[in-house]
Amino acid sequence: MSKEKIALFTIFGGTGDLAQRKLYPSLFKLYQKGYLKEHFAVIGTARRPWTNEHYHGVITDSLASLNADPATVAKFAGHFYYQSHDVTDAQHYVTLKQLSEKLDAQYGLQGNRIFYLAMAPNFFGTIAQHLRSENILTPNGFNRVIIEKPFGHDFESAKELNDQLTATFNENQIYRIDHYLGKEMIQNISAIRFGNNIWESLWNNRYISNVQVTLSEKLGVEERAVYYDNSGALRDMVQNHILQILSLLTMDQPVEFTEKDIDVEKVKALRSLRPLKPEEVATNFVRGQYAADGDVKAYRNEDKISPDSNTDTFVAGKVMIDNFRWSGVPFYVRTGKRLADKFTRIDVVFKRPIVNIFNHDDVRENDDAATSLAPNVLTINVEPTEGVELRMNAKALGQGFATTPVKLNFAHDAAATANSPEAYERLLHDALNGDATNFTHWKEVAYSWKFVDVIQKYWDEHTPDFPNYRPGSMGPDASDELLRQDGHEWIYKE
């Protein structure tokens, strides 16, 4: 059976950063791999008054880093059509419907439509309402809408947006994208956990001391100031990516590895997050904003950022999960811009042995572990390295007997990593196949916002002392104190 997928893509936000950096290259890779052939077309739409010719130039430029055959690129770009209009303008959708029907006939698209909303969330409801009112969805093919994160701004706006979307689309037509779920090693969490008896039997509060999730970025806010200053790191990275990763790390085993069964278990995990009371926020969550350092601008001095902005560019937090499996285990999360390096990693820190038979001096009263033995740590490296490390204790080489920490290490080689699909390519392919396994679902989004809203509300009511961390560090000192107060420390330290 041909692997060719047939569809008309309509990208709202076709002139934007995400479309150019992620969507066009991903669609091209699907084209190169034969998943898209002749029977596909793309309508890019935004307000800028571009011509098709200019649009094809933008598409070509967005593929430059792929060093692809120019003739192939030109043929691919020929499937793209630009329409300039404002999504709040009803007439835009009348002309969009006419163009959609023309391209459907021209390319034989069987009425299959994928609408990608690659623009600020406050427009998502407007677009969904117009798609319905102007009858742009088709009766004879599939209709799917891909919604970028953050899905809303808080629980209330997310609920309103979801109601607007479900007035137009069924739940199984809504693809809430969180591109971290398309990353190889995030998908690997379930394989590691449920594919190996060694881990699942230890994956609980009897053996695990604490879990650490770090999404570190070296870049600053770059060209996205307008979006980011209204978002902040808590909404931009914690409400979605980090809580999604936490749900995969902590969920119970699904009955089957299917979209529905995985969603059931992720929702159970997110429902088990211990909600914070307002008076608990300050001792469990840390916020930061990067300062200036040499020729690196402070956040408040970035283009289009107000000089008195209190937007958080860094978050560290301690999350507790109240269920049988995880009660008592702290989950430390952190993310930020202008940190020491660009990487994403998960560190699962196991409890040390209670007794160190190799060093009787180490046995102390009321000590919960033999401190001279290093803790076992399972590290899942998500990016830029893709792989798994295990730290354990072994005998030190040579005469006598002493223990020493050693590391078992698996990493995909660079060639394998380079050839594996990038997150957006993988998720666009899943959407073409109607597979929403690696997308978020409404209840997951709802519980994530409910958890985050308490923190954001408390921060909105209390003025921070910003800026408070040096670019190139791993955030404010309070982030280290968050673990130190529990007798722990970050496995990755600057």
Ligand SMILES: NC(=O)C1=CN([C@@H]2O[C@H](COP(=O)(O)OP(=O)(O)OC[C@H]3O[C@@H](n4cnc5c(N)ncnc54)[C@H](OP(=O)(O)O)[C@@H]3O)[C@@H](O)[C@H]2O)C=CC1
């Ligand atoms: N960029 C990234 O790395 C990531 C972005 N995202 C999400 O993707 C979405 C888009 O982000 P990004 O591409 O960075 O944002 P940009 O600001 O770069 O792009 C916004 C797009 O929306 C268009 N637009 C704005 N207002 C209107 C309007 N009234 N009518 C029609 N088009 C409009 C703009 O085009 P024009 O001005 O010509 O109208 C532009 O194409 C956001 O939800 C963001 O959270 C998610 C993950 C990563």
Ligand SMILES: O=C1O[C@H](COP(=O)(O)O)[C@@H](O)[C@H](O)[C@H]1O
């Ligand atoms: O969703 C987002 O993610 C990017 C980081 O994505 P990555 O794949 O490069 O790790 C982040 O820079 C951006 O602010 C955020 O919106």
